[in-house]
Amino acid sequence: MSFIKTPAVPVESINPKVKDCEYAVRGEIFNHAQRLQEELEKNPGSRPFDEIIYYNLGNPQALGQKPITFFRQVLALCEYPALLDSDETHKLFSSDAISRAKKILSTLTGKSTGAYSHSKGVKGLREMIADGIALRDGYPANPEDIFLTDGASAAVHMILQLLIRSENDGILCPIPQYPLYSAAITLHGGTLVPYYLSEANNWGLEVFELKGRLDWARENGISVKAMVVINPGNPTGQVLSESNQQEIVELCRKEGLVLLADEVYQDNVYVKDKKFISFKRIIRSGYREDEISMVSFQSISKGYYGECGKRGGYMELCGFREDVKDQIYKVASVNLCSNTSGQILASLIMNPPKPGEESHKLFFSEKEAILSSLGRRAKALEDAFNSMEGVSCQKAEGAMYLFPRIKLPNKAIEAAKKASMVPDAFYALRLLDATGLVLVPGSGFGQVPGTWHVRTTILPDESKIPAIVSRLKAFHESFMSEFQD
Incomplete structure (x- = not known):
């Protein structure tokens, strides 16, 4: 048979x-x-x-593309601390790479990259990132609002998992868009609410288009929870103007939308009359902290560093209540923590060598x-x-x-x-x-x-x-x- x-x-x-x-x-x-x-x-x-x-x-x-020397020197010393005891190390590594590695190792559990960290990431590394954000924006950052993740993608999934309850919850998303967003929205059971960028206007974001899409969603029984903005743009390469960013922030405030700011290309701006301005800076310069909820995403995979395989990144929360942050922390805890090497690189990217330090000239x-x-x-x-x-x-x-x-x-x-x-x-x-x-x-x-x-x-x-x-x-x-x- x-x-x-x-x-x-x-x-x-x-x-x-x-x-x-x-x-x-x-x-x-x-x-x-x-x-x-x-x-x-x-x-x-x-x-x-x-x-x-x-x-x-x-x-x-x-x-x-070659890795940035300073970043890899620090990472090498952190991965193999025994090098710090060798007389040859000072011949091969810059003095500030050695001192930075020692500082980082002092913050790690067991002084080892092989140990689990706090679920938000190593506190000392989050403090370094917060210092870098404050220097970038001119406004303070709280290390407790920073979650280190295995790339920005993991952070996006975490937030969408938090926001989406059913297919009746929608996320405003640019079209064209990086397909992580459409895929993640589908996986988490929500509805993508598209808004079209204007190709004729160099892929500009027009607020009247956003309002029209919000009206369409509500007429179809969809509760729009958040708005994704990718700046600089992927796949379109545009850099938003400050006035356009202010319009977006005001729309999110009026409509009660969480602003999901994908800012992983913040170092990549190629035209002289454009510059990157973080959405956090826009918000902090004109609104109370409790008026708008925003999540900013950063990654070590892009920029001038391109450390894709190290899988590091972070999200910074702004304007979220403590009880909601507790729920995000719970979700982060399910995954224990992100990889430590990626965490270290994220701290270095937001805190590179400063003028006067040995590595600065080569780094720059x-x-x-x-x-x-x-x-x-x-x-x-x-x-x-x-x-x-x-x-x-x-x-x-x-x-x-x-x-x-x-x-x-x-x-x-x-x-x-x-x-x-x-x-x-x-x-x-x-x-x-x-x-x-x-x-x-x-x-x-x-x-x-x-x-x-x-x-x-x-x-x-x-x-x-x-x-x-x-x-x-x-x-x-x-x-x-x-x-x-």
């Missing part, structure tokens, strides 16, 4: 929220790129290109070299896209991305339909197969219906940009010719 074996966990039985959520940055295009990379490794020369270039993901060190030169190069790469790619038929690309003011719009021919759109693909995904897949360049379809971030985009990072090594531009232009010309209406 034979039995038909069935899966222990059939896909039909899993949480439908898991099946419904999507994360385009590591979606099918990325998976196909991984398969092509394996093919190239097994059969060199099997494709019309010799390498896969991943500029789908904000992952700087994967594309050759490394930081400026990275940011200046990113600015040049952004401009080169922006100019390249704007020179291509049917493509328009807004200026990259900050962050790490461009989000060009592509006017696809009708024949290409029909070909995509026949292939059961979204048109911009069809374009991105064809680009990958022809050139080895990995982009993300704009449909993975959301876009105005009937428009098509792709998202690119500006992270490939500067020396490779001319070759990338050449590949892009040659492919695009061939694609447009093939599907010419």
Whole structure:
């Protein structure tokens, strides 16, 4: 007698929220790129290109960016404290890296990175971050309002878990948006309430659009709990003006919305007439502390440092009652604590070497070299896209991305339909197969219906940009010719 074996966990039985959520940055295009990379490794020369270039993901060190020396020196000493007892250490490490490592080690449980920390993070490290926030904003920060997390993503999940009770709770979210938000809102059972950024206005945020979306949500029985703002923007690269930020804060105050400020690209601003201003600074300069609730997210993965694999970040709470903060702390405690190496790097990023310290000159030169190069790469790619038929690309003011719009021919759109693909995904897949360049379809971030985009990072090594531009232009010309209406 034979039995038909069935899966222990059939896909039909899993949480439908898991099946419904999507994360385009590591979606099918990325998976196909991984398969092509394996093919190239097994059969060199099997494709019309010799390498896969991943500029789908904000992952700087994967594309050759070097770590900041001071950060890694301090981390190395903290990870292996025995180095502090060696006479050779003073020859290899700067004096301020040694003193900072000793200070950090004194705050760690058991003076070891291998021990659990407080669930909010090591108190001494939170104090260092609070000092850095105060220096940035000109207003004090309370270490007890800071939660160190395994990257900003973990903090976003924690707050959405707190705010969302059911599908009747909505979160205002920009479109285009970093798909973490749409995926997390889906996973936690809420409803994404989209507001569209204005592409014609360099991806500006228009308050009348927000009011219209709030009205729409309420008419449909959705209670909007919070508003996500990404500044500088991902995937769009805009940097909000101070006046626009003030409008957003006032809207959140009037409507009773929690402001979720994704500020992980705060160091990445490339145009002289723009500067990053934190939402905390906007709030503190004009409102009482209890008038507005805000959560600010920061990450060690972005900026000029790009420590993605270390998984560090934090959130700072502003304007939350103590009983609510107690609930957030309870959620943080379920995960015990974030990783200590990421916590250390978060403290260093918010408290880098100061003028007069031994490491400052090297630190400053490394930081400026990275940011200046990113600015040049952004401009080169922006100019390249704007020179291509049917493509328009807004200026990259900050962050790490461009989000060009592509006017696809009708024949290409029909070909995509026949292939059961979204048109911009069809374009991105064809680009990958022809050139080895990995982009993300704009449909993975959301876009105005009937428009098509792709998202690119500006992270490939500067020396490779001319070759990338050449590949892009040659492919695009061939694609447009093939599907010419």
